[in-house]
Amino acid sequence: MIDSEYEKFVSExxxxxxxxxxxxxxxxxxxPYPDGKNLTKFPGYPYNEVAFLRSAVAVGPTNRTVKIIWNLLFNNNxxxxxGFLKEIKDPGATSTREEYLAKYLADExxxxxxNAFADIKCHNISKxxxxxxxxxxxxxxxxxGKNAASAIRFFSQNKILYIIHPSARGKSYSLVNEQWRDFNHKGNGIYDASTNVIKEFRL
Incomplete structure (x- = not known):
């Protein structure tokens, strides 16, 4: 990571x-993503893998998940x-430059x-x-998502909000739209109201 490029990104x-x-x-x-293209092990980040951010451009259903996550974090921005990431001039960076975003989110x-699990079948708790x-x-x-929820029972001393996984389908699809597209979910005893999620996690 190039310090001057990171400082420019932070400023923007x-x-x-x-x-x-x-x-x-x-x-x-x-x-992790099915294609294994999560960001992993970049200097200065305290965890081995970054959930949701990628080292390569997403395609297909994975791209939809990425857009949904970004919608929560950045709204219409x-x-x-x-665009800021694309402007970064760093020949040693990943093609997405999203390690710069992960560092920004942590630092600023x-x-x-x-990720709660190390494998896509959600069998092994991640380090x-x-x-x-x-x-x-x-x-x-x-x-x-429900699989992540099953892994965090020992976090009871902290404030925890729950949201459906954005890739859920079938009968849950309307809940995905409420919670990830329209952000008008009122809370149902399982998942938290969209107003609370946005208040805490939208930049």
Whole structure:
């Protein structure tokens, strides 16, 4: 990562989003992308893998999931964020430059993205979640999907919000639209109201 390029990116992002360093927020996803293109092991990040962010451009259903996540974080500013990343001149970076975004979220927003499981079948708890469980207090979590929810029982001392996984289909599809597209879910005893999710996790 090139310091001058990162500083430029932070400056551009700070023109749209107010820094929030007072609290720590963690979004817990279920598992790595099926194509294995999550960001992994880049210098300065405290976890081995970054949930939801990618080292290569997404296609197909994965691209839909990426857009949905960005919609939560950045609202209508996602294209501008993508433009800032494309401007980064770093021959050693991934094609998406999203390691710059992950560092920005951690440094300037106190936000980390962690997967609960190390495998796409959600059988093995990730090392990152184990690290998180030992070190985190006074953290606000957004738990994405029922599989991730099954892995965080030991986080009871923290504030936890729940949201359906954006790839859910069938009878759950209307809930996906409520919670990830329209953000008008009222809360149903399982998933939290969209107003609470946006208040905590939208930049």
């Amino acid at each position: 992002m700070s023109g749209m989003f107010k820094p929030q360093k007072e609290t720590t927020r963690v979004i817990i996803g279920e598992s 996602g294209d501008k964020v993508r 927003q106190g936000m980390y993205l962690v 990152d979640l184990k690290i998180l469980s030992r070190s985190s207090r006074n953290v606000t979590y957004l738990v994405v």
